[in-house]
Each structure stands twice: as structure tokens, then as C-alpha cells.
Amino acid sequence: MLSIIIIIVFIILSFFFSGCETGLISINKLSLEKKANTNSKTKYLLDFVNNPDKVLGTTLIGTNISLVIVASVFTALVIKYRKLGLSEIASTLIISGILLIFAEIIPKTLFRDHSEYLIPKLLPVLKFFNILFYPLIKALSKVNYLLLGIFGIKHTKKTLFTKDDIVFLISEAEKEGEVEKSEQEMIHEVLTFRELSAKNVMTPRTDIIAVQEDDTIQSVIELSKKEGLTRFPVYSKDIDHIEGVLIIYDLLKAESNDEKVAKYKRKVHFVPESMKASILLKRMRIKKTPLVIVVDEYGGTAGLVTIEDLLEELVGEIEDEYDESEIEIQKITENTYMVFGEVEIDYLNDNYGFKLPKKDEYETVAGLIINKIARIPKVNEKFVIDGYELTIKQATKKKIEKVMIKILFTSKKIES
Template sequence: MEVDYWSRLLLFVILIGLSAFFSGSETALFSLSELEKRRLQEGGTPGGKRVLELLARPRLLLTTILIGNTLVNVSAATLAALLTSDLVAAHGFSRTWAVIIQVGVVTLVLLVFSEVTPKILALQRSERFAVVAATVLRPIIWLLFPVAGPIEAMSRQLERIFGVKEGEFALSEAELRALIDVGEEEGALEADEREMIHSIFEFGKTHAREIMVPRIDMVCIERSASIRELVELIKSCGHTRIPVYEGTVDNIIGIIHAKDLLPYLGREEQEVDLARIARPPMFVPESKLIDELLREFQKQRSHMAIVVDEYGGTAGLVTLEDVIEEIVGEIQDEYDRELPLYQELDDGSYLMDAKIDLDEVNEVLGVELPTEEDYESLGGFIFHLTGQVPREGDRIQYGDLEFIVEKVQRNRIVTVKVRRKEAEASNS
């Protein structure tokens, strides 16, 4: 009797071990990332090949694991009932309490030793566990195929009925963004790396009009100007490429590179047709996506493009640097003297450049100002609200925000002061 008891106990331990193996195998094999699978493939080891072979038929693999796990769990539960029945009877428990104790013990053992613990261990060492599991599972799959095969076929049929397509799974952009944010929180990515990756997601959605230098801010020169005037213009603005127009800025005829003026230094008074020095301009529509624009810059070996509107007029210009800055952020050299687009004042208000993008305004102020196709900047938003050219000192109310026009130049809003009404009330 005692020998029979110990043999049952040994068999129970073996069954629990098998259950743990099946549970761990399921977790290890099906939690392998695409990167880990590729590493196994490139490694070329026999174990890695076995893992990939099994994962090539995921339904059959999962069906086999579940059948095996069910068989050993049922067997373990039955054996546990036999092992505990004599002990429970010896202590004089009623039938009801005997069942409760048996179920409680079996459930606890199966949860701890057959489910939770092996799955956690397999998740932590999924690649190594998967290689071992694949070696053991191959003969088990062959052994259980008479049962697992028909179940796999039924599973396929049900998937067809419910319209589930194989290989349909793919990470969405939102999920990838969430993974990147988690990577920063876990310390795997720096904050600037996270920002750069997020910028890449936006890169293919951004249009040329969103990053261009607007027409009113373009530095251009008339074709009839002299070399001396051109040299002085380059010295004053610091740009190395100057668009040349004839008659009006809507008629850009070329772009002059500063280095092309070297042969004329010392001969500034010589009359030269700037059109002869200028290089052919590159034109792009406002709607041009900047990822396409980058490829066009590379193809044409150009660093500047003139942006035209739907009527063919000049809307602005965009440079290769503008495009790259959308990924890496602002690039400033030792000659750049750009003022910040906004600065916080002592009273809690903000002084903002009217060119600042509304999305950035929303981020800085923590608000949700509406963006439309008609405008994308703070200045455009104020023009939209007023319906006319505002004067310096004009105050525009919008929700709990007050916009004060600080500076207007040639019918163009230059700077705007933005403050919240409650902040104003608290200061007074």
C-alpha cells in the first residue's frame, strides 16, 4: 500500500512537470518577437531551425500543446484526488469538505507549478526555452497528429466562416508609438531619440507649405540688380542661396549660389546679367509631401525649391535644411541669429512670433486651438478670427485666452502676446 502511494506521488510529480513544460512551451514559442525569430534564422543552428519549422504551422503547434496540457492536467487532477482521498478520510472530514480540500489543493498546485511559474520563467528566457521545447515537441506533435490534425482543420474552417485571414496581424502606428514611449520610460531610449522617432512618423504626413519660408519672408533679388547689390544682400542676410526674380516674386527665374560670385569679386561694378549666373530653380507644389521632396532634393542634387500655390504664384521657399529639421529638430550654425518662436514673460503670459505653428501653440499653452486648411500659424488664426488686418494693441478674445497684437509690419502680424484671462485676474 505504501509503495503504491509513493509510486502515485512520483507519477503526480512527473505529470505536474509535463504540465509545466507544455505551459512554458506555449508562452516561450508564441511570445518570440520578430527580432528573436530573425536572430534564430540568421544563427542557422539546428535548434533555431526546429523552432521556425514548428512556428510555420502555429495552429497545429498550439493544438498539440493544448491537447498535451489537457491530458496531463486531467490525469494529474485524478491522481491528486486518489492521493488526498485516503488522507482526508483518515482525518474524519465529511464528503463535502473532502471535495473542497481536494479541489483547493489541486487548483493551487496546478496554478503555481503548472501555469504561473513556468510561464513567467519561459517569458524571461523565451528564446532559450523555445529551442529546448521545439526539440521535445517534435515527436509529441507526430504522436498526437491523429487527434491534433483534424482539430487544426476544424479551426481553419471556423476561421474562414468568421472571416479571419491568416497573417493579417500587423502593428499599427499607434502601437509602435506606444512601444517607443514605453522604451523611453524603461530607459532603453533617450528623450531626444524618442522625439526623433516620433518625428519620422509625422515626416510622411507633412506638406511643403507647413515648413516653407513664406513669400513675405523670402530674401530675393531683382534680375536687374548689380553684383555689388547682390554681394551686400548676401552679407546682410547671411544666406548662401538667393532666388532671382524678374518683375515680380511670382516670376522666379533662377537661384544664385554665393560661391558662383567668386569670379566677380573685385569687379562688383561690372554689369552682369544675374540670370546668366543663376542656376535653374526647382519648383514644387504646396501639397508636396516632404518625404517625396527629400527624395527629389537627392535626385536633383538641389538644396532649395520654390513652393508654388495652386495658381502658379510663389508661395514661399523650402530648403533641404528645413526638411531635415523636421526629423532632428532645429539646426543652427554660428551665423544663425534666430529669436525663439515664443518666450514666457514674468506675468505668466507668452510673447509669440506670429509665424509659430498652431500645433506648437497648443502644446505650449495646453489648449486645443482649431487648425484649418486656411491657416496653420498663430498669425493666420488671428486673421481668421478678425477677418481683417489688426492694428497694434488690438485685443482678440477666444475662450479663456486673450491675444494682444504687439507688432504689425506691412499688413503682417509680427508678434502676439497671449495670456489667460484667469492669470490676468489673479495678477490684478
């Protein structure tokens, strides 16, 4: 009778430890973080959950001790009552089935689905066993660190959520209808924003529209009307010698349109190509400057960045009354697209399902083509790259402006 009581007690303990192991792993840590500031019990639970040695040490030691005792007592019981004709195979199957159901399947399923309720309720019991097993947990922890050191593995504390975790969760929430598609895209843009550098968001040197210090106010006003711009870099000798920034509204103070614009230029700020976009946005806000010049490693002008460029990386394209609404990526047929040469390869691959090759040497469609042929192609030239036919539809002597991309394989559908 005592043997049966011992078996039942330790099956219950195995149920408890096995369930707690699953519950502690699946409990909502973000919810615990919120409650921990006002609840001491929740704070202790959060500390417990964030300590893998405590979680696995307490639950695994408890589970294994319970299983060993159950198996040992049951075996002794079978030997004692061998005359009942129960074979060793049958007894093994019976105890294995009982442990599988009551020490694995049921507790893990129950605690996985109700961890938010069960784990806080059973925390005092967990705390008791953690103290009871403390010497063994500490010893096993030392052995663990020793083994990690032998194999050259560094012990690092994981963050609550990684960026990839959040992206996945938001994607799943969008599928379930919990968040809008536009909200999902904005969150994704915010998360990827900190990975961008000034080089990723700048208007390249070749597209900069600047004015010279000796230009008259009248000529700049005409240029502003023509280009639809209100801010211009001001240079002296050439574009590599930018001396200031001209804001078109400052010219309203001028007495004559024949004055030189140099008189009205503002201080210009320079930043390296490698500066993070998030840092650049803060710096531009603090310095209250709408435009900065990006310089390369040699000090030459690489491009420029405006506040609008940075905000568009967060919220998408911002069009004002001067912007022409020409589509950068246009679907012509099921397998044919017209794209601007400056469209980034990553954007096409991520948002349209393309598999265009990407290397460090280039970032855009134009860069891909130039990297392959080592020259500026002519209009109507065609190239086949990794299953895509690229036709130059618009180009100058200096740059590729528009490319028609035709998908030559149809094994995988390209989404628009």
C-alpha cells in the first residue's frame, strides 16, 4: 500500500514539474514586465523566468528525481508480486504509458494553455523546491559554465524580444486581423529604420540640384519654379565645395532680384555616409536644419539628406504639390515590371518576391546592371541575369533611368 502511495505522490510531483517547465517557458514575459513594477510576487516570478538555470534546474531535477523514484518503486512492486503473472514487458509498457500521459502530455498541454493563471498560483511551491534543490542547481550551473568555456561558447543573456520576433508577431497579428496592413508596414519600417545609414537614404550626388554663390536671386527663383524645390545647397568652385544652404523663403527679405544668393545662405552641416539614419534624424531635429550634406571618405560630396527623406523611410512616400506622382515600380503584365534604375534590389526582393542577386558593390537595379557589364548601357539593350530579362528603356550617358524586368521562369509566382 505504501508503495502505491509513493508512486501516486511522485507521479503528481512529476506532473507538477513537467507542467511548470512548459508553463515557465510559454508564459507571457511582456505581461510580467508590465506587472513587475507594482507587484513584488510578479517581480520574483519575472526574475525566476529570466534565469534559465533556475527554471531548468528546478523543473528538470524535480522531474528526473520523480521519474526515477516512480520507476524504481514500481519495479520493486512488480518483482514482489511476480506471482500475478505480469511480465517485464507488460509492466514496462504500463508504467511508460502512465508517465507519458500523466507526466508529459496532460501537464504540458494544460500548463501551456493556462500558464498565466497556473504559474503565479504555484509560485510558492516552485520557490520551495528551488531552495531545496539550490546546492544541486548551483553545482550543475558551474559545470554548465565550465563546459561552455571548454567549447569556447560565450554565455550571453538574451533580450526579451528580438527585432525578428516582433516582425513575426506583427505579421501574425495582421493575418489575424488584429492590426491593419498599413500599421504592420509602418511598424516594420520603424524597426528597420535604425539599420539604415545616411548613404541608404540620401539623394545621390548626380541628382543634387544646387546653386552657385554668384547666382542671382532671380535665377534661383526661376530654378525653384522649374524644379519644385525650396532648398538648395550653395557651392563655390564645384559641388565638392558646398558653402551653405539656401532656403527660398529667405529671399523674400531681398530688396532686389539682382542680388547674389551668397548673402542669404545658411550654415550647412556635413555628415559621413556611415552615420545611422536614426542618429541623423535626432541631430537634424536638435540643430533645426532641414538639409545636410553627406560626404564620402575623401571629403567629397556623396549626396544630401532632407528631413523629408528620413520621414519617408518611416511613413512611406510623402508627396507635396510639387511632386510628380510617377510610379517607381509599375506592373505591366503578369511577369513584366517597369522600374526606376534607382529602385533598391532589397525592396524588390522583399516586397515583390523577386530573387535578384545582391552584392556589397551595388544596391539598386541600375547598380546590378552596371556591375554585370562594367559600363553604362544604351537604350533597348537587353541582359539576362539569374532568370530575369532586363531591358533598358530610358538612360542617359551617365545613368540608367528606367528598366523593364521580365520574369523568364514561372515556377514561382511574383506578387505585386
